Ligand SMILES: NC(=O)C1=CN([C@@H]2O[C@H](COP(=O)(O)OP(=O)(O)OC[C@H]3O[C@@H](n4cnc5c(N)ncnc54)[C@H](OP(=O)(O)O)[C@@H]3O)[C@@H](O)[C@H]2O)C=CC1
C-alpha cells in the first residue's frame with residue numbers, strides 16, 4: 001500500500017494499544033507481513049465502511065481476499081461491512097462474488113471452498129454515518145466475534161477502512177472514536193484519497209482526524225503507489241546508468257502522464273459528482289506519479305526522505321496557466337441516476353504542469369485523465385528532443401520515446417528510429 005504519514009499533528013487521544021515507538025520507520029512486530037501466525041498478535045477485525053460501494057467491491061474486499069487465500073491473515077480474523085444500504089449478509093456476499101477470484105493458491109485446498117470460507121467471515125451491518133445506533137451495533141458485533149475467538153485478556157486488533165466519500169470521514173471518524181475503539185489492542189484507520197476538496201477542506205479534515213486519532217493510528221492511502229511499475233519508478237531511474245544522464249531538460253522535450261478509463265461512473269455519482277476527475281485522479285494518483293518521475297534522488301528510501309524530495313518538486317510547480325487546461329464531460333454522464341441532471345462536473349481534464357527547477361525548466365508535464373474514453377490505460381510517456389544535426393531527415397518517423405505502461409499489462413518500451421535495410425544487387 002502506498003501510504004503517506006505526516007507527523008505535524010500532536011497525539012490527541014491515547015490509544016489503548018501497547019506503546020508505539022517514536023520512530024515511524026520501526027514497525028511493531030505484529031505489523032510485519034508474515035505468514036507465521038504464531039506471532040500474529042490476536043484476533044483481527046477488518047471493518048470496511050462504505051461496503052456497498054464501488055471501491056469496496058472492486059478493490060478492498062478483493063485485496064483482503066487475496067491476503068486471506070495466500071495465508072497472510074490470521075485464522076482469528078473477521079471482516080465487517082458497514083453502509084447505509086439495507087442489505088443482508090447474503091446479498092453482500094452475492095454482490096462480491098464476481099470480484100473475488102477463486103484461484104488455486106495451494107494444491108491441498110479447493111479454491112471454491114476457500115472463497116466460501118472467506119465469505120462466511122464477512123458480516124454486514126447497515127446504519128447511518130452520523131448516528132450512534134449503527135456504530136453501537138457494529139461495536140457489539142465486533143466484540144461478540146472477538147470474544148468467540150479469544151478470552152477477555154488476549155490482545156485484539158481493529159482496522160477501519162473508510163471506502164467512502166471524504167465528506168463523510170469526519171462524521172464516521174467521530175463515531176468510531178466514540179463507539180468502536182479497541183480496548184484490548186490497537187486501532188488503525190485508513191482513509192482514501194482525495195483528502196478534502198480544496199486547501200481549506202483538506203486542512204479542516206486533517207485537524208479533525210488529528211483530534212480523534214494519533215498519526216500512528218492514521219493511514220492515508222493512494223493505491224497508485226502500490227502499482228508494480230509505480231513502485232519501480234525510483235529503481236528504474238536511479239539504479240540504471242542508462243537513464244541517469246538523460247533524465248533532464250537537455251534531453252527531454254515533454255512528459256505525458258495519462259489515465260484513461262473506458263467506462264463511466266456506473267452509479268458512483270454520490271461520490272464522483274462532488275469531486276470530479278481532477279480531484280479524483282489528477283491531484284493524487286497522477287501527481288504522485290509526476291513526483292516520482294521528476295524528483296531528485298532521495299538520501300535513502302526511508303518514507304521521510306522520499307517524501308522530502310516529492311515536496312521539493314511540488315514546491316517548484318508554477319501556477320497552472322488556464323489557457324493550458326481543457327475540461328469536458330462525456331455524453332451520457334447525466335443519464336447515471338446518481339448524477340444530478342444539471343451537473344457540470346468534469347469527467348475529462350488535460351492540463352500542463354511546469355516545474356521551475358534546474359532539471360525541468362521548460363519541460364511541460366502534460367497530465368490527462370478521463371472517464372468513458374476509447375480505452376482503459378494508464379501510462380507515462382517521456383518524449384525526447386530531436387537529435388541535433390540530423391543527417392537522416394527522418395523527423396517524420398517521430399520522436400524517441402520511453403513509455404512506461406502502468407496498466408493494463410505493465411510494460412516499458414522505447415521507440416527508436418531504425419532503417420529498413422535494402423539489399424541492392426549490382
Ligand atoms: N472506485 C474506485 O475504484 C476507487 C475509489 N477510491 C476512493 O474511494 C472512496 C469511495 O469511492 P467509491 O467507492 O468509488 O464511491 P461510491 O459512490 O461507490 O461510494 C461508496 C459508498 O459511500 C456511500 N455514499 C456515496 N455517496 C455518499 C454521500 N454523498 N454521502 C454519504 N455516503 C455516500 C454509499 O453507501 P451507502 O449509501 O450504502 O451508505 C456508497 O456505496 C473515494 O474517496 C474514492 O476516491 C479510491 C480508489 C479507487
Ligand SMILES: O=C1O[C@H](COP(=O)(O)O)[C@@H](O)[C@H](O)[C@H]1O
Nearest residue numbers: 223224261272280281285378407
Ligand atoms: O481512485 C480511483 O481509481 C479508479 C481507477 O483505479 P485503477 O487502479 O483501476 O486504475 C477510478 O476508477 C476511480 O474513479 C478513482 O476514484
